[in-house]
Amino acid sequence: MRRLLRLSRIRMRRGVLWLWRQEGTPGQRARGLAAGVFCGCYPFFGLQIFLSVGVASVVRGNHLLAAAGTLVSNPLTYLPLYWFNYLVGCRLLGPGQGGINLAELNRSSLWAQGWEFSQRILLGSTVVGMVLALVSGWMAYRLFLQREARAVVSRGS
Numbered sequence: 001m002r003r004l005l006r007l008s009r010i011r012m013r014r015g016v017l018w019l020w021r022q023e024g025t026p027g028q029r030a031r032g033l034a035a036g037v038f039c040g041c042y043p044f045f046g047l048q049i050f051l052s053v054g055v056a057s058v059v060r061g062n063h064l065l066a067a068a069g070t071l072v073s074n075p076l077t078y079l080p081l082y083w084f085n086y087l088v089g090c091r092l093l094g095p096g097q098g099g100i101n102l103a104e105l106n107r108s109s110l111w112a113q114g115w116e117f118s119q120r121i122l123l124g125s126t127v128v129g130m131v132l133a134l135v136s137g138w139m140a141y142r143l144f145l146q147r148e149a150r151a152v153v154s155r156g157s
Contacts, residue, residue, distance in 0.1 A: 024062045026144030032061030034137030036069020041129030089120030
């Protein structure tokens with residue numbers, strides 16, 4: 001069991017280093033990661049990676065880092081992330097017609113409640129995705145710049 005955990009950590013570290021060493025300028029890599037984080041905030045399971053690569057193409061970001069950035073939503077974070085996105089949407093649009101009431105959900109109200117829910121989670125996902133993308137992109141940019149500066153100094157010595 002210990003050996004398995006150690007091997008898992010080694011593989012994880014190698015994967016992170018491989019992503020960290022992707023080609024491109026610090027700006028391109030940071031934009032790619034930010035595009036992935038933005039798209040990862042949407043509840044479009046199975047499409048997030050494709051969307052993130054498309055957004056990364058538009059903003060001239062690294063495609064592999066965009067795909068990796070979508071991991072902001074994963075089986076451990078789905079529920080809290082999307083619930084938070086829904087709450088942000090409710091805060092911006094209001095709770096709607098009494099909010100989503102699962103006890104009163106029936107066929108006649110399903111479409112109305114579904115549309116109200118969809119509006120709120122999509123708006124919340126957009127706002128939260130933009131904030132997380134800006135923060136993660138800025139932090140990644142700073143880290144990539146620092147790494148590049150260290151590499152230049154070590155080559156010069």
